[in-house]
Amino acid sequence: MKKLLAPILAACLMVGGETALAENWIPFQDSDTTLVDTDSYVDSGLRSSLSIKSKAKEGDTISNIEFDKNHRTYRVTEMKTLDAKGAVTNDFTYSDDPQNWSALVPHSFGMNLYSHYVENPLPRFTNPQWLVIYKEEGVRFHGSTYDVEKNTISYKDGYATFWIRISYPWKDQNFSSVIYQVRMDVPHKRIQTLSMTRYDYDGKVQSHGAGSRDRETIAEGSPMEKVHAYINKELLAGHIRMMSSL
Secondary structure, three states: OOOOOOHHHHHHHHOOOOOOOOOOEEEOOOOOOEEEEEEEEEEOOOEEEEEEEEOOOOOOEEEEEEEEOOOOEEEEEEEEEEOOOOOEEEEEEOOOOHHHOEEOOOOOHHHHHHHHHHHOOOOOOOOOOEEEEEEOOOOOOOOOEEEEEHHHOEEEOOEEEEEEEEEOOOOOOOOOEEEEEEEEEOOOOEEEEEEEEEEOOOOOEEEEEEOOOOOEEOOOOOHHHHHHHHHHHHHHOOOOEEOOOO
């Protein structure tokens, strides 16, 4: 397989896609030449896959990358090359043989893609139950809400992990909502953003990426303090799923 890979794609994967019909291409980490099709993302448990597009003057390359979470490896499952007019010039499909898998290299494009889309995946919910915790009454963001997804809250060793959605009802913004996955240090009132996903008014993803390792203090009187109070109340009531430390 590696002999057939286009040099640019191979270089990306080692210093760093999935072929599917493009549904929602967004820039990868503000890149002008690399895009991710968020609608192509599939998580089947131990494996995840998604499509990327590498843009060039002579034509684009669309590839499907599959990741093995258990072994922290990846492979290219399919790769299409297109000419400058968008016509397909080559279409390769690669087998699931062991020799077609490669280890993820630290600080590479492939590891970066893994960090942003596999370790910190796009929000996917089954029968979500969003609860409004706080509603903004200020002039600028009047009516915007802070919502918590109740069905996916978990708790382990003092940390609650859950999803927060901030919804904006006014179309003066160029997006409708942002969903954050966060880890909250409940005893010490600190919070870490694990990922952030922004949506347009049609419900399409505009941007997505992993968050920071920083843990910020939750300010008194802030909307996040209201969220903290809700999480703490649910913990005391025994309503949050406890994760084993073993």
